[in-house]
Amino acid sequence: MSGRARRYMSKRDRACDSCRARKAACRIDRAPPCYLCTLHGKECTFLQPTSRPRQNFTEATSSRISQHTEMSPRAELPGVSPVGDSVHYDILMSIDGSGVDHSVATAPGEFHDFFDGAGVSLPNGFGDGTWPTGFSPGSFIYPSPRLPGTGPSEDGGSSQAACLLLPMQEANSSICLDTQGAMTPQLIGSSGDMDPLLMNHYQYDTSGAFHFKNLNIQSISSGNDPTQFLLSKPSIFTASREENGCNNVSAFELRQELESLVPGDIGLRLISLFERIVAPNYPILGPPGQLDTSTSPPYLLAGVYLIVEPFTKFDERLCIDLAYDKPSTVALYEVINKALPYEIHAPKLCVVQTMLLLAIRPYPNPIVLDSGFKWSQFATLIACAHTLGLHLDPKSWRIPPWQIAQRRCLSYFIYSTDKWLALSLGRPPLLHYDNWLVTGPSQDDLPASGLDPVAWTNIMKRAKLDSLLDRVLTTLYSPRAINTICTDYEKTIALTGPLLEELFSSHRPVSASSTDLRSSNRGRPMGLEKTLEMNYHYIHLSICRAILRPFLQRTVETPNETEYIMAREQARIRAETCISAAAEFIHELRPEDLEALWPAWSATAFSSICFQILHMAASSVDRGEADKWVACLHKVRRDMRLKADILPCLHLGLLRIDSIFWKGINNVFHLEEHVRQAFASDLSVGRPLGKAGSAK
Secondary structure: OOOOEOOOOOOOOOOOHHHHHHOOOOOOEOOOOOHHHHHHOOOOOOOOOOOOOOOOHHHHHHHHHHHHHHOOHHHOOOOOOOOOOOOOOOOOOOEOOOOOEOOOOOOOHHHHHHHHHHOOOOOOOOOOOOOOOOOOOOOOOOOOOOOOOOOOOOOOOOOOOOOOOOOOOOOOOOOOOOOOOOOEEEEOOOOOOOOHHHHOOOOOOOOOEEEOOOEEEEEEEOOOOOEEEEEEOHHHHHHHHHHOOOOOOOHHHHHHHHHHHOOHHHHHHHHHHHHHHOOOOOOOOOOOOOOOOOOOOHHHHHHHHHHHHHHHHHOOOHHHHOOOOOOOHHHHHHHHHHHHHHHOOOOOHHHHHHHHHHHHOOOOOOOOOOHHHHHHHHHHHHHHHHHOOOOOOHHHOOOOHHHHHHHHHHHHHHHHHHHHHHHHHOOOOOOOHHHOOOOOOOHHHHHHHOOOHHHHHHHHHHHHHHHHHHHHHHHHOOHHHHHHHOOOHHHHHHHHHHHHHHHHHHOOOOOHHHHHHHHHOOOHHHHHHHHHHHHHHHHHHHHHHHHHHHHHOOOOOOOOHHHHHHHHHHHHHHHHHHHHHHHHHHHOOOHHHHHOOOOOOHHHHHHHHHHHHHHHHHOOOOHHHHHHHHHHHHHHHHHHHHHOOOOHHHHHHHHHHHHHHHHOHHHHOOOOHHHHHHHHOOOOOOOOOOOOOOOO
16 A cells, blocks of 8 residues: 555445544555544544444454555564564554554464364464564455454453453563554552552463553562552543643644654654764663654654764764754754653653653763753653663563563663762762662673674673762761761771772773874763763762772861871872873874763862862872872863863863953962962963953
8 A cells, every 4th residue: 555544435444433434535644643543633442333233353464464564664663672562652553544463572462262162373472572484474365453442341341352452462471562553561569559469469461461441450570579660541540630730742743843843854864873983882772773853742753852962973864964053952842842741651661761761861961060950851861761660671471572571671771870860960879789780781681772792892881881970979978978988088998998999900091092083983981981981080079089089178187197197198099090081081082982971970070180289289298299290180170171172071070160351360269389380370371360250
């Protein structure tokens, strides 16, 4: 079938209930809702029985398979997509224009019912979520396709005929949990009112589901620690959405709005740019090729377009097409804001993927740290992740392997982002190790990422740094830890020693001599290496700041003056080693490093380096040390000023440290005389000591 809408009064395609009642043409653009239901704001359903007698299965399948082979390649739909619910998020995910359901990896109930009634057994593979050689989920055209939402029985019971239809599967087969179309899975927690141990005794059907009127309970893991999800109809959340003023903007309208901002050909190039620059660092959308401008949720596409906007200069066509007329980031964000408030009532994986892209995205204004909004936005993401059970490890669940890998990969990057955002914003992490089971990837997750083994090895290295950062935040920067050790230098040294040893043993910065290797690998693995190097310096700096903390307190008790002085000198030597390496890292930055140093916390990493140098200068014990740190600070400021135009992540730190010199050092800090003299001796950089600029 060609064209966007199906043929008028098609005998092959059943009209929806509303159009049948009106005796009107039911025009559907790829998938429900139809044009008239969208126009009148009605629910597009296919619940009423047809008077047409059931066609013989052999005739139906043979005729439809022949029709299927005659269809153009554009009309063929792939099987289940690993990109969340990446097809038509507000209806059955992948029912195409001819009513064919591709949303699950197993045949629907009618398919099994036919063979059961006829005494025919299914071929190997159909019952366990896999397909025999030569077959795929799109290879069959099933008779009487139905949406998952048939009406209840007259007596209001939960009989199989009256309940919500789910794909029927053999016992112990895999369940496509995240591809149930309009049905949304929500985890039943172990401490909630519905005890999973009690529900473990429910009389589940062969697909592991127990059906009620408006929802199903889906069991995906049994045994000592059973796991169940509630699969709910969208109508359940109608009252709550209306009360909160959440309007349901159809996918068709959002897609039209998005395409008016970003035409399809430009969108494809932006997706390609995403797969080249962002995906190697954050493979949260699966292997390349999963995103599609015509089927992926519009809000997910808008998130992809927003995060790659700074990199359009690296595309041979986009650097010209978007030179004077870039898509409005405000309008792109509006597409997301129209959808997400409605979607988070019943979130899907694509909602979490979109919000994670927004969390790691660089700040729209590189000199403004919008910490309040960023942290609140990320907290909402975590709430959605908990609803979907992403805090659990799905390895033992009865879901397909690709869904296990996809969920684990997404879980890890949420955990990682929590640690880095907490570090950069000075907040306690929202996630605790005991409450989040997937804190690092494994080799089994590699296929879902779409990365090559070398790039995946770097992801594994980053996971080790993430684990170390979690310990740093917990043992050195939690409010309780600060109250305990902020004035106790002995305890602080005892805690930081093992952390430094682990840091030095797990990762070494990439030397400048590896630049040639970067070009031979076309920047992909080395881009990840550059990210690892920045993470290394940031963690190292955070540990050294904690080591110095007891020696910067004015009320520290020093029972042994000699030991205290030696420990302070050792702490400052360690800090000098750390800062010198970080300053050299800044000095060696290149324009191509923009492809690696873009996550939101990159800006605060460089700002932290600047302020730590300033702190070392302000706390110097003599004039010689003060002169050394003042010179280091001016050198770093000069390097950052020269590179800031090509590396926006430097803007924040440069502006914040420059504003102190603009105000005048003496007008900002209480400084000892030798420190004042050190700053006053170098008048070639910044304003003279104590002289402020004109008010802005």
